[in-house]
Amino acid sequence: MDETAPQKGTVTQRAIERIKAMIGEGRLEPGQRLPTERDLAVQLGISRSSMREAIRALTVLGVLEARHGSGIYVTQLEAGDLLETFGVVADLSRGPRLVELLEVRRILESTATALAAARITEDQLAEVEKHLTAMNDTDDPEIILSHDLAFHREIATAAGNETMAAILDGLSSRTFRARVWRGYQEEGAFARTRREHAAIHRALVAHDPEAARAAAAAHVGEVEEWLRAQIGS
Amino acid sequence: MDETAPQKGTVTQRAIERIKAMIGEGRLEPGQRLPTERDLAVQLGISRSSMREAIRALTVLGVLEARHGSGIYVTQLEAGDLLETFGVVADLSRGPRLVELLEVRRILESTATALAAARITEDQLAEVEKHLTAMNDTDDPEIILSHDLAFHREIATAAGNETMAAILDGLSSRTFRARVWRGYQEEGAFARTRREHAAIHRALVAHDPEAARAAAAAHVGEVEEWLRAQIGS
DNA sequence: CGGGCCAAGTGGTCTGATAAATATGCGGTC
DNA sequence: GACCGCATATTTATCAGACCACTTGGCCCG
Structure with a gap:
C-alpha cells in the first residue's frame, strides 16, 4: 500500500x-x-x-x-521575505501587548544600535545623517515618520544582522507607528525626539557602543513609558 | 462611481x-x-x-x-497565536542566517532570564526545577530536548512578557533545535549544557538579574559559537 | 426525563470552464 | 543578420456549481 x-x-x-x-x-x-x-x-x-x-x-x-x-x-x-508577516502582529496588537512589543523593540534596538556604533562605515553614517537632517527640515508628520523609519532601519542594517533588522522593521511597521505616534506627537514630543536622535547620532559618530545603547534604549523607552501611562488611564 | x-x-x-x-x-x-x-x-x-x-x-x-x-x-x-508562524523562519533558515537567529535569541533570552530572576515566583521556580531535574535524570536526547524547551519557556514566561516568550518559542522550535543540536550534542556537550543550566538556575534562586543575564548569554553563546565554526568550515 | 437519532447548516474538496498576464516562437522588415 | 511585432501557447487568477464530512441542535422515542 x-x-x-x-x-x-x-x-x-x-x-x-x-x-x-x-x-x-x-x-x-x-x-x-x-x-x-x-x-x-x-x-x-x-x-x-x-x-x-x-x-x-x-x-x-x-x-x-x-x-x-x-x-x-x-x-x-531571506530574513526580509520570511519576517514580513511580523508586521501583522504589530498591526493587530492592542493594549498591554503594544507595550510588550515596544519592550522587545527596546531590547533589540538598543543592542542593534550598540553594534552599529562599533561597525558602522562612513557611507552608512552619511546615509543616517541624510535621514536625520531630512527629518529636522520639515514639520510634516508623514515625512518625519518616513525618515524616522529609514533612520532606524539604516542603523539596524549597519549592525550587520539582517534578521534583527527585519524583525525591527516589523516592530516599526508604518501602521503600527502611525497608530502609536498619533497621540504621542501631540504632546510636543518633537523636540525631545530630535534630541534623542541627535544623541544616537553622536554615539554612532564617536563609535561608542555603550553610549549608543543607552541613547537607543532611552529613545524607545520614552515612547514605551508614555504608552504604558496611556493604557493605565 | x-x-x-x-x-x-x-x-x-x-x-x-x-x-x-x-x-x-x-x-x-x-x-x-x-x-x-x-x-x-x-x-x-x-x-x-x-x-x-x-x-x-x-x-x-x-x-x-x-x-x-x-x-x-x-x-x-494573543502573542502565541500570531507568532506561531515565527517557527517557519527558524525551520527554513540555513547557514549564516542560523547564526543571526541565535544572536537574536541570545539577546532576548539573556534579557528575559534577567527579568525572570527579578520577578520569578516560588511556584514558577519549582516548575523550572522540575524540568531541570527531569533533564538530568535521563540520557534520551528526545526527552532532554523536550524538557530543555520547557525549561527556557518557563523562564521566559516568568519574565512577564508573553510576546517575548512567544518569539523565543519560535526561535527554539522543535525542528530548529533538533537540527542544530544533532551535531552539537555529539561533541559531548551534555555536561557543559548541564553546568550552564545549573548556573542559570542558581542565578534565578538568588534573584540575581546580572548573573542570570550572563549565564543565559553564555549558554546561548556557546551554541552560537559552535555553529559559527560549523558554517565557516 | 434522558439518550439516541436525524436533518439542517457549514467548512472541506473536487471538477470544469473562462479571463488575464506572461513567455515563446515565427515571420517580416529594415 | 538583427530587431520588431504579432499570433499562439502556457500559466496563474477567478468564477461557478456540485458533493462530501463534520458539527450542532432539536426532535422523537423509550
Whole structure:
C-alpha cells in the first residue's frame, strides 16, 4: 500500500507541510521555479483548488511567490521575505501587548544600535545623517515618520544582522507607528525626539557602543513609558 | 462611481486586507464568529474559492480559525497565536542566517532570564526545577530536548512578557533545535549544557538579574559559537 | 426525563470552464 | 543578420456549481 496518506489534518494543510519539507530538505532551492499548479496538484494527489490554497498560504508566509502568467517560485528565503508577516502582529496588537512589543523593540534596538556604533562605515553614517537632517527640515508628520523609519532601519542594517533588522522593521511597521505616534506627537514630543536622535547620532559618530545603547534604549523607552501611562488611564 | 474597487492586487489579497482591517478597526472582536464563507464571498463580491484562499491565508497567520462544520472564528489574537508562524523562519533558515537567529535569541533570552530572576515566583521556580531535574535524570536526547524547551519557556514566561516568550518559542522550535543540536550534542556537550543550566538556575534562586543575564548569554553563546565554526568550515 | 437519532447548516474538496498576464516562437522588415 | 511585432501557447487568477464530512441542535422515542 501507499504510505503517502497519513490522513492527518486537511489535505491543504498536508500539502503545505509537504512543500515546506521539500524546501527544508533542499529539494527546492531559493529562486527555483515550481511545477505548475496543475502538475503539483496531480503529484500530491489533490485538487487544484486545495493546491491553490496551499500556495496562497505559503505566499503570505513569504516562502513562495506566484507570478501571474509565469509560474510559482521559491523566494530567496531571506530574513526580509520570511519576517514580513511580523508586521501583522504589530498591526493587530492592542493594549498591554503594544507595550510588550515596544519592550522587545527596546531590547533589540538598543543592542542593534550598540553594534552599529562599533561597525558602522562612513557611507552608512552619511546615509543616517541624510535621514536625520531630512527629518529636522520639515514639520510634516508623514515625512518625519518616513525618515524616522529609514533612520532606524539604516542603523539596524549597519549592525550587520539582517534578521534583527527585519524583525525591527516589523516592530516599526508604518501602521503600527502611525497608530502609536498619533497621540504621542501631540504632546510636543518633537523636540525631545530630535534630541534623542541627535544623541544616537553622536554615539554612532564617536563609535561608542555603550553610549549608543543607552541613547537607543532611552529613545524607545520614552515612547514605551508614555504608552504604558496611556493604557493605565 | 463605486469606490469599492481600487483594483490593486488580486481580489484575494484585497479580501485579506479587508478582513484584517475589520479586525484592526474593532469591527470583529477576538473569539467572534464570522459569517459563513458563502455569505462573506457575497458581501465582498468575490467567489467562494477566492474567499477560501483569503481565509486560509489568515488562518496560517494565526488570525482566524476555521472549525469544520461549525464556522470561522477570530482567534484570541494573543502573542502565541500570531507568532506561531515565527517557527517557519527558524525551520527554513540555513547557514549564516542560523547564526543571526541565535544572536537574536541570545539577546532576548539573556534579557528575559534577567527579568525572570527579578520577578520569578516560588511556584514558577519549582516548575523550572522540575524540568531541570527531569533533564538530568535521563540520557534520551528526545526527552532532554523536550524538557530543555520547557525549561527556557518557563523562564521566559516568568519574565512577564508573553510576546517575548512567544518569539523565543519560535526561535527554539522543535525542528530548529533538533537540527542544530544533532551535531552539537555529539561533541559531548551534555555536561557543559548541564553546568550552564545549573548556573542559570542558581542565578534565578538568588534573584540575581546580572548573573542570570550572563549565564543565559553564555549558554546561548556557546551554541552560537559552535555553529559559527560549523558554517565557516 | 434522558439518550439516541436525524436533518439542517457549514467548512472541506473536487471538477470544469473562462479571463488575464506572461513567455515563446515565427515571420517580416529594415 | 538583427530587431520588431504579432499570433499562439502556457500559466496563474477567478468564477461557478456540485458533493462530501463534520458539527450542532432539536426532535422523537423509550
